[in-house]
Each structure stands twice: as structure tokens, then as C-alpha cells.
Amino acid sequence: MGQLAIAFVTMTLGVLACAGYFYGSNALLDSIFPSKNRPAEVIARNLRIVNQVRPWLFLGPALLLLVFYLFYPVVQSAILSFYGRTGEEFVGFANYIWLFQSGEFLESFRNNMLWLIVVPTLSTFFGLIIATMTDRIWWGNIAKSLIFMPMAISFIGASIIWKFIYEYRSGGDEQIGLLNALVVFFGGEPQTWIQIPFWNNFFLMIILVWIQTGFAMVILSAALRGIPDETIEAAVLDGASGLQIFFRIMVPQIWGTIAVVWTTITILVLKVFDIVLAMTNGQWGTQVLANQMFSWLFQGGGDYGRSAVIALVIMALVVPIMVWNIKNANAEMEGR
Amino acid sequence: MVTSNKGSALNLVVHATVLFLVIMWTIPTAGLFISSIRDKDQLSVSGWWTALSASEQQKVYRTAGAESEIQENGVYVLRGNLLEGGSGEVTKFGISSLKPEAFAPGQEAKSRRDVRFKVMENGDYEVISEKSFRRGVRIFYTAEIPPRFTLDNYRTVMSSEGLGQSFINSLTVTIPATVIPILIAAFAAYALAWMKFPGRALLIAGVVGLLVVPLQMSLIPLLTVYSKIGAFFGVDAKGYVGIWLAHTGFGLPLAIYLLRNYISGLPGEIIESARVDGASDFVIFRKIILPLSFPALASFAIFQFLWVWNDLLIATVFLGNTEESLVLTGRLRELLGSRGGNWEILTASAFITIIIPLCVFFGLQRYLVRGLLAGSVK
Numbered sequence: 001m002g003q004l005a006i007a008f009v010t011m012t013l014g015v016l017a018c019a020g021y022f023y024g025s026n027a028l029l030d031s032i033f034p035s036k037n038r039p040a041e042v043i044a045r046n047l048r049i050v051n052q053v054r055p056w057l058f059l060g061p062a063l064l065l066l067v068f069y070l071f072y073p074v075v076q077s078a079i080l081s082f083y084g085r086t087g088e089e090f091v092g093f094a095n096y097i098w099l100f101q102s103g104e105f106l107e108s109f110r111n112n113m114l115w116l117i118v119v120p121t122l123s124t125f126f127g128l129i130i131a132t133m134t135d136r137i138w139w140g141n142i143a144k145s146l147i148f149m150p151m152a153i154s155f156i157g158a159s160i161i162w163k164f165i166y167e168y169r170s171g172g173d174e175q176i177g178l179l180n181a182l183v184v185f186f187g188g189e190p191q192t193w194i195q196i197p198f199w200n201n202f203f204l205m206i207i208l209v210w211i212q213t214g215f216a217m218v219i220l221s222a223a224l225r226g227i228p229d230e231t232i233e234a235a236v237l238d239g240a241s242g243l244q245i246f247f248r249i250m251v252p253q254i255w256g257t258i259a260v261v262w263t264t265i266t267i268l269v270l271k272v273f274d275i276v277l278a279m280t281n282g283q284w285g286t287q288v289l290a291n292q293m294f295s296w297l298f299q300g301g302g303d304y305g306r307s308a309v310i311a312l313v314i315m316a317l318v319v320p321i322m323v324w325n326i327k328n329a330n331a332e333m334e335g336r
Numbered sequence: 337m338v339t340s341n342k343g344s345a346l347n348l349v350v351h352a353t354v355l356f357l358v359i360m361w362t363i364p365t366a367g368l369f370i371s372s373i374r375d376k377d378q379l380s381v382s383g384w385w386t387a388l389s390a391s392e393q394q395k396v397y398r399t400a401g402a403e404s405e406i407q408e409n410g411v412y413v414l415r416g417n418l419l420e421g422g423s424g425e426v427t428k429f430g431i432s433s434l435k436p437e438a439f440a441p442g443q444e445a446k447s448r449r450d451v452r453f454k455v456m457e458n459g460d461y462e463v464i465s466e467k468s469f470r471r472g473v474r475i476f477y478t479a480e481i482p483p484r485f486t487l488d489n490y491r492t493v494m495s496s497e498g499l500g501q502s503f504i505n506s507l508t509v510t511i512p513a514t515v516i517p518i519l520i521a522a523f524a525a526y527a528l529a530w531m532k533f534p535g536r537a538l539l540i541a542g543v544v545g546l547l548v549v550p551l552q553m554s555l556i557p558l559l560t561v562y563s564k565i566g567a568f569f570g571v572d573a574k575g576y577v578g579i580w581l582a583h584t585g586f587g588l589p590l591a592i593y594l595l596r597n598y599i600s601g602l603p604g605e606i607i608e609s610a611r612v613d614g615a616s617d618f619v620i621f622r623k624i625i626l627p628l629s630f631p632a633l634a635s636f637a638i639f640q641f642l643w644v645w646n647d648l649l650i651a652t653v654f655l656g657n658t659e660e661s662l663v664l665t666g667r668l669r670e671l672l673g674s675r676g677g678n679w680e681i682l683t684a685s686a687f688i689t690i691i692i693p694l695c696v697f698f699g700l701q702r703y704l705v706r707g708l709l710a711g712s713v714k
Contacts, residue, residue, distance in 0.1 A: 004504055010576065011512040018519050026618040035614075054617055055533040062524035062588055063539075069554060069585025070546045076557035087560065130357055133350050143354050145701060147361045152697035153690045154646030156665045160672065160686040161364045164371065164679060176383045176679070178367060210361065215708065222709050242346070267548050274648050274665075278672055293552050294649070304556050311552040322548045329544040333537065 018061070025057045074315065077308045085303040095309040105310070108287040111201055112270070112317075115288060118202065120265040122209045124258060127216025131224055132246065134217075144221065148214035155211070155274035162207045163279060166193040195284045204286060207275050212268065216261045223257035224250060263321050270314050289314050365690075372687045375484040376680035390480045392427070394436060399463060399472040412465050418477055419459035429455045429477040436476035489684035497681060498659065499688055502667040506645060506689075508576060509655070509663055513583035513644045514637055520584065521591030522599075522633065526621050528592065529600035530607055540596070546589040555653050558582065562654065574656040582654050583647075587640050594639075597710050598632035599625060635707025638700050642693050664689040 033046035084091045099105050130147055134140035150158060167177030168190055175181040180190040194200045227250060235245050251258075273290035280286045282295065293310035296303050371384040382391045397418045405412045418426060428437040431445050431453055439445045445453040454462045455477065463473055493499045527533075528540055566573025602625070610620050648665040655661050662670065668682075668689055675681045697704065 004508065011515065014512055014516055014577075014580065015519065018516060022519075022523060022618075026616070030616065030618075035616075050616070051531075052533065055527045055531040055536075058523040058527035058531070058617070058621075059539070061520045062592060065520065065581070065585040066543070066546060066588055069558065069582060070549050070589070073554035073557040074549060076560075077553045080556055087556070126357070130354070133354050136347075137351055137354060140354070143358045145698070146358050148701070149365070149694070149697065150361065152642055152693040153365070154648070154665050154668075154693070156648055156668050156672075157646075157686045157690045160668065160682050161368045163672075164368060164683065165364055167679075174382055176380070178363070178383065178385070181383050181385075210364070213361070218705050218708055222705075267550075271550050271552070277648075278669060290550075290552060297555060297653075304560075308556055311550065311556070314550045315553050318548050318550055322545050325548065326541045326544050330537070330541060333540065 021061065022057075025060075026054070029053055029057065077311050077315075080304055080308040081312050083305050083308075085305055087304040091305065095305045098306065099309050099313070104287060104292065107285060108282075108289050108292045109313075111285075111287060112289050114201055115205055115208075115269050116266060116317075118205050119208050119212065119269050120262045122205075123212040123216045123265050124220075124261050126209070126213040127218075127261065128220050128251075128258070130213070131217045131221035132250070135221065135224060144214075144217060147217060150211045151214045153211065155207075155272060156278050158207050158211055159275050159278035162203075162210075163194075166203060168192040194280055194286075197285050200280065200284055200286055204275055204279050207279075208269065208272060212265050216265065219257060219261050220254065223254040227253050263324070267318060267321060270317055368683050369687055371679060372489055372683035373485045373487065374489075374680075375486055376489060376678075378481065378484060379680050379683075387485075388483050390424075390482050392478060393481055394476070394478050396433075396436075397461075397475045397477065399461075399469075399475065401471040402469050405469050412468050414461075414463040414469060414473075416461060417459045418455065418461055418475060419479065424459065424479045424481040425457055426455055426459050426477050426479050429453075429475060431473075431475065433474075433476065437478055489680045490688070493681055493684045493688065497667075497671065497675075497685065498662070499664070499667060499685055501660065502662050502664045503688065505655075505661060506663045506665075509579055509583075509651065510641060510644045512576075512580045513587075514640045516580060517584040517587045517591050517640060518633055518637060521588055521595055521636070522626065522629070523621065524588075524592050525595035525599050526617075526625050528596045530604075531617060543589050543592050543596075547593060549589075551586060551649060554586070555649075559653060574654060574661070576655075579650065579654045582650055583640075583644050586650070587643070590639065591636050594636050594707060594710055595629065595632050598629055602628055631703065631706060632710065634700070634703040635710065638696060638704045639707055641696060642704075645693055 029050055033050050035043050035047050035050065038046070080087050081095055082090060082092060084094075130144070134143050137143070153161070165178045166180075167175075168180055169175050169177070175184055175190055179193060184190055193203050196203075231249060231253070232245060235249050240248070271290055273288065273294050276282060276286055276288050276291040277294065282288075282291050289310055293307050293314065296307040296310060367384050370387050371379055374384065374387055377393065378387075378391045381393060395418075399414050399416060404416075405414050407413075418429075426441050428440060429445070430436040430438040431447055432438075439453075439455070441455050441457040443454075447453070450466060451473065452464045453473075453475065454464075455475065459479070461475060463469075463475075528536060528543075562578055563573040606624060607620055610624060615623075646665060648669060651663045651666055655663065655666075657666060657670070668685055671682060671685055
């Protein structure tokens, strides 16, 4: 309880300091350059100065934090990738050479590509199907809510949930994992699913698909509702079948949203390491970049140089999406 | 709307498919929850879907020795109950480990030393011998145990596995890390939406760009800087203030982006007329913008809460792995390593970690959906 009290006090102090900064700095600005009870030209001059300064007072803390926590580290990581394990001696391209010659990297890179293809595809596919169908039934909202639920569960919690499903009991023992129990029920041999080479990757991917489908569904469902009724009614009058309407009319209309969902999940896939860490820790051929980076950060006292190189690879994979996002945002701003 | 004239067969297919998908999506969590409230002996021998049916367990019971024997009619007798008062039904018993199911309840078994055993269905047993028992004898039995639900697993993990401590740690990390970024981001978002200054477009593009920077990029440089700052001030580099600021920094791009989208959509006439009346931007922000953007603030708050609560990476790196500082996700990871086979501990712990986000999720789903819709880059 004592700890909670301290946390509460610190939290209040933090928030107060934050609010105090905004209040104080703005009050200070207004008192140095008053805009009342002065000659007109002074007021005009002061107003101009105030209007130039104030945006930076508003933006100040955010800019500082963004630069320190995101911008500076990106630059610094790039520099660190040329340094050795402690980050002190310059080693040139040694880390890069190591990276492209290490079998582990090639394995994680291949796995990451698999994740990048499978997870966004399946999540978007299921999301679209479910969004389309739940819009037509009276209990659609309840169904959506339940499918959306895994979004609230941590990756590590989800990993435990699924590890329990994949649980394997050797010998003739009764299987307590759902998957093996089903296999036995239909007369098959129980398996240690997460150790089967290559296919175990897919058993890990299912977890992320399970989590992300709800996200895709929510966004796509809103987009589907945005399609004007007249378009669909016209198609029905022309005698289009349900499938035709879906593929020829609805999907093309929400193409932009599908792309958004796809890229958002893609970025997430690149960052997720918790699932692999919890399920296999990269054993049995399931390593991915994010987890490899995490383990180089700590294993054997840590190797900052190699860890930074792997982080850079992840960053490089994200850059195209980043550029695309910025372009879109700019286009939208100009449209306003 | 499309299928309304296509008869009910297709509708039935839709209902059935959705039902199937809903079941597929909820069964994993349901399995976890049901397992966490089952008796741990039953949990380890039977699947959770059998939770409502009786389970068959094979066990060994060792009776007390000479101290509890009674002398009756010239023989020595030991009496007691195999199930120790618990409910259940003995279906078979035996007196050697080679044939643990040799006898049915009610039958009398006789050992080579002329010791007679009698076990009833309810577990009452009677062992009779001509000579005094020096030590207890073993009885093997198979029993049908009715389903037992209990909160014992939760009691265990909350006290002895340190979940209680981690729960408090998680709260300590999450609440400030949710509140602080909101305030900072709201001011920045207003400036980016409604104030005119050089470089505004560039800053917005910058925020959109930072939106997708992988956290992995930040870890090493920040770790280095943190330990330098820690050494400089002579304090532990891993502390709560550090992790709050880290979560604030990482949450800011999304917060600014979300809030800017919302705030720039507010009607410009209100802001213009306030300006004409001589209100400064600070007053406008406090009196007009903040109250009007409550829905967006709530959306982001839920996002950030779920994200911080469920985070493992930042907590591991910036708070450490010591016994006192583990948050719930870190604790779960540690239990997976040390208690990998103890499903009663894992399921109960996992459920404790997901219960708060689930409550937040179901309680405030409306805002979460709104935030998602505004937050995905269009």
C-alpha cells in the first residue's frame, strides 16, 4: 500500500508539474508582452511576438520528448551499429558482415517474411469476412465484441492461453491441450506442436492473427457502413449475386481502408517479440528479428553493436511504410 | 440488406458461420478461465472441457501406524477414510503396486501376511491384522472425484508467487504513464491544428513518421543515457520516473496524431470568434478545446492504458527483472520459465493479468473503437 501511496503522490506531482509548466509559461509570456492598457502600436507589436512564441510553449515538452525518446535513438542506433559489443570501440562494418553471414539472422529474416505475409493476410481476410457477416445479423454487435476481445490481452497472456491449447502429454496420458485432444479424438497421433520444424512458425502466427482480427474487423466494418446504400441497391436491381456484390462493389470501395489495416498490422508484426519469446524463445527454428535483437541486448552481458544492427534491419523494413504514410498525410493536409 | 430477398437458407449459413467463428475466438480464453478455477489435481489429468464431469484418479494412501490402531476381539484394526472426508466414490482398490485395481469396493483383500483389507465405496476402510501394525500400510485405489471448483489457485499465486506485488507495480507504472502523455499531447495537438507558425507541416510529417518507428531502435541508446544519468545523480537508473517518461515518449506520436485529427475537425468558427473577443490561445485551449475533445482524450487514454499494461519490452528494459520490480507481464514470463508445467499457477496468473484490461475493454469499448477509427493513418 505504501508503494501505491508513493506512486499516487509522484503521479500527482508529475501532472501538477506538467500543468504548472503550461500555466506558468503562458502567464509569463502574457505578463512580459501585455496586450491590454497599452498604446495601440505596442499592443500590435506584443500580439505579434506572443503569437510567434506561444506555439513553441505548447509544443515544447512534446518536442523534447519526441526528440529524446525517438529521434535521437534512431540516429544513435545507426551510429552504434558500427561499434563493438560495449559500444565503445569502432569496428567498421564488422557487425554487418557478421549479420549477413550468421545462419540465425537468415533464419529470422525468412521467418519474419513468413510472418509479414501470413499474419496481415489472415487477419484482414477474417476481419473482412466477419465484418461483412456481422452487419447482417441481429446479434452482430455481441459477436463483434467477443471477436474483438483478444485485443485487450497482452501478447504474453495470449501466449499462455495458446500454449495451453498446444500442450502435449507423452505416453498414453490423457491430453489436456485442446488441439491434441481433438487430434486423438479423430484417431490421430498427438504432437508437440511448437517443436515441429517450419510448421511451428504457423502455430505462433495463429496467436497474432487471433489478436489482430478484431482490429481489422472494427476498421473494415466502419468502412463497409460508409458505402452508400444506393450503390448496392443498384447492383441488386441489376441482378448481381451476393458474392459479386461483395467482390466487385464492396471490396473495391474500401480498398483504401484495407491497405491501412494491412500496413498497421504489418508494422505490428515487425515489432512483436513477446510471442516468440514466451512460446519458444527462438528455438526449433522460430526465431524472428525482434526477439533476436532482444536476446542480443541481454545475452552474455549484451552486445550493443550486433543488437543495433538487427534493430536497423527492422527499421529498414518499416521505412517504405513510413514514407507512404507521410505522403498520404501530406496529401490529406493539402486537400483541406 | 443484400440477402433479405434470398430466402432464409443463406441467412442460416451466415448465422452458423458467425457462431462458429465466435466460438473459435472465445474458446481459448474460456479454456484458460475454466482451468484456473479447477482443482489442481483434476486440471493436470483431464482437459478443461471435462470440467463438469467426474474425473477418475488413481492414488495411493498410506494409513497411520501403530499409534492409531485399536484392539478389538483379539485383533488389531485400523480404520479411516481414503478420501479424507472429500466427496467421491472409490471404484477399485488394491494392496500391491502391481495390481492397484484388483478388488472392487466391498470385497475383502488378503495379503500374504494375513492382513485383511476392506474398502467401501465412500472411502471408509478397515485393515485387520493378528499382529500389531508397526507402520502404516499402503492402499491403492481408483476414485471417481466429482468436479471441484476452487479459488485456491488464485490464493496461491497472489500470495506465494508474488502476483500481488506485481499487480501493484503494474498499476504504479500504468496510471501515470497514461495521464502524463495526454496533457502534453493535447497542447501539442492544438498547436499543430490551430496555431500558425513556420515549420508546422514539417512537424506534422515528422509525427506521422515517428508513428511507425520500432521501439527496438530506441532501447540501446536510451539504456546508455539512462545509466549515465543514473550514475551522474547517484541513483538507480531503473526507476518509475524513467519508465513513465519512456512510455510518454513512445506514446506521444499516436497521441498527437489522434488528438490533432480530432481537434482540427472542431468547428473553426468557435475558435475564430473567441480570438476576435480577445481570448488568448491558452484560454481557448483550456475553456473550449479541452472540454470539447473529451471523447478523443478518452480514446487515447484507453489505448495507452492497454498498451502500457500489456507491455513487456519497455518494462523489462527500463524497470528490470528484480523480484520487487517485476510487472505482471514480466512475472508471467518468469513463471513460464520456472513453472512451465504447473498449469494451475500459469492459468490463474494469466487470468489475473488480463482481468483489468478486459474490464476496461468491455466497459469503454465505444471509445476504443472511436479511437481506432481515428488513429489508423488514412
